[in-house]
Amino acid sequence: MRRLTPKQLQAQHRRQGVRPTAEQAPAAETVTQTGAGEPLAEYRVTQEPYYRAVGDEIELYEAAYEIRMPMMLKGPTGCGKTRFVEYMAWKLGKPLITVSCNEDMTASDLIGRYLLDANGTRWQDGPLTLAARHGALCYLDEVVEARQDTTVAIHPLTDARRILPLEKKGEVVKAHPDFQLVVSYNPGYQSVMKDLKQSTKQRFAALDFDYPEHDVEVEIVAHESGVDADTASKLVHIAERARNLKGHGLDEGLSTRMLAYAGSLIARGIDPLKACRVALVRPITDDLDMRDALDAAVTTYF
Numbered sequence: 001m002r003r004l005t006p007k008q009l010q011a012q013h014r015r016q017g018v019r020p021t022a023e024q025a026p027a028a029e030t031v032t033q034t035g036a037g038e039p040l041a042e043y044r045v046t047q048e049p050y051y052r053a054v055g056d057e058i059e060l061y062e063a064a065y066e067i068r069m070p071m072m073l074k075g076p077t078g079c080g081k082t083r084f085v086e087y088m089a090w091k092l093g094k095p096l097i098t099v100s101c102n103e104d105m106t107a108s109d110l111i112g113r114y115l116l117d118a119n120g121t122r123w124q125d126g127p128l129t130l131a132a133r134h135g136a137l138c139y140l141d142e143v144v145e146a147r148q149d150t151t152v153a154i155h156p157l158t159d160a161r162r163i164l165p166l167e168k169k170g171e172v173v174k175a176h177p178d179f180q181l182v183v184s185y186n187p188g189y190q191s192v193m194k195d196l197k198q199s200t201k202q203r204f205a206a207l208d209f210d211y212p213e214h215d216v217e218v219e220i221v222a223h224e225s226g227v228d229a230d231t232a233s234k235l236v237h238i239a240e241r242a243r244n245l246k247g248h249g250l251d252e253g254l255s256t257r258m259l260a261y262a263g264s265l266i267a268r269g270i271d272p273l274k275a276c277r278v279a280l281v282r283p284i285t286d287d288l289d290m291r292d293a294l295d296a297a298v299t300t301y302f
């Protein structure tokens with residue numbers, strides 16, 4: 001299982017001896033064809049990721065996968081979307097290719113480009129093409145960050161055609177039967193300008209994610225950080241208070257991820273007050289009054 005940004009993908013290509021056309025490849029260099037035997041071997045999720053179901057999302061996802069329905073996971077940061085996809089890839093026994101989208105990403109970063117190697121130029125599939133050709137789950141994390149012309153590249157893959165035209169190469173890739181596209185999306189963050197087009201949104205079924213209910217979140221925080229249930233429960237109580245301040249001075253609530261970080265510090269012997277200050281309060285706001293309010297919530301419980 002690898003999580004590669006387009007830049008990291010380019011770096012990986014360089015390590016493998018494949019040079020972008022702009023660079024000159026040394027004549028004697030041996031070029032490794034990316035995993036000629038099993039192209040997606042490095043993307044297999046070999047160990048079961050810990051995922052605590054919060055509702056019927058696993059059954060729903062499995063049903064959606066049966067018909068290869070493109071999926072959109074919506075929810076605030078740090079609430080378990082990425083972990084869920086990793087878990088589903090493991091459960092379905094499919095490789096997972098993750099792309100962190102950003103506004104510098106071009107369609108070529110997703111689809112592929114010609115590279116110059118010792119024998120001349122050759123085509124290098126991008127992560128989306130790799131997934132479509134060989135049958136992986138392709139996870140586009142924070143898909144709204146990508147420019148619209150990049151997002152549109154996924155359209156023919158996410159309707160009944162299930163094809164990916166590689167215009168520069170003059171090839172049309174027919175998606176492998178196992179291929180599925182899954183994207184994540186944080187509805188709170190983007191401006192109208194950055195929202196997805198309706199023609200993109202309407203190609204997906206969507207699962208809503210949110211912070212879990214108290215007892216479930218306690219279980220997750222305890223598991224992830226190694227603190228006992230009592231300490232985890234205190235952390236969740238603090239988060240619940242902070243979440244009530246969303247829209248009243250806080251842009252976003254404290255995530256399950258932050259609680260796991262705070263718990264991990266506590267489990268390593270850091271004083272809980274300090275751990276909460278460093279891992280919960282300081283990162284989430286610079287507003288001094290808000291920090292005081294959150295510090296007060298922390299001292300109520302620790």
Ligand SMILES: Nc1ncnc2c1ncn2[C@@H]1O[C@H](COP(=O)(O)OP(=O)(O)OP(=O)(O)O)[C@@H](O)[C@H]1O
Nearest residue numbers: 050051052077078079080081082083224256257260
């Ligand atoms: N249901 C869950 N089961 C197991 N772990 C969870 C769950 N929900 C949250 N977590 C914990 O919270 C952390 C953050 O979750 P994750 O990385 O999946 O968030 P995300 O929703 O993808 O956030 P972002 O939008 O910022 O990418 C995980 O590393 C894990 O420790």
Ligand SMILES: [Mg+2]
Nearest residue numbers: 081082141184
């Ligand atoms: Mg994520």
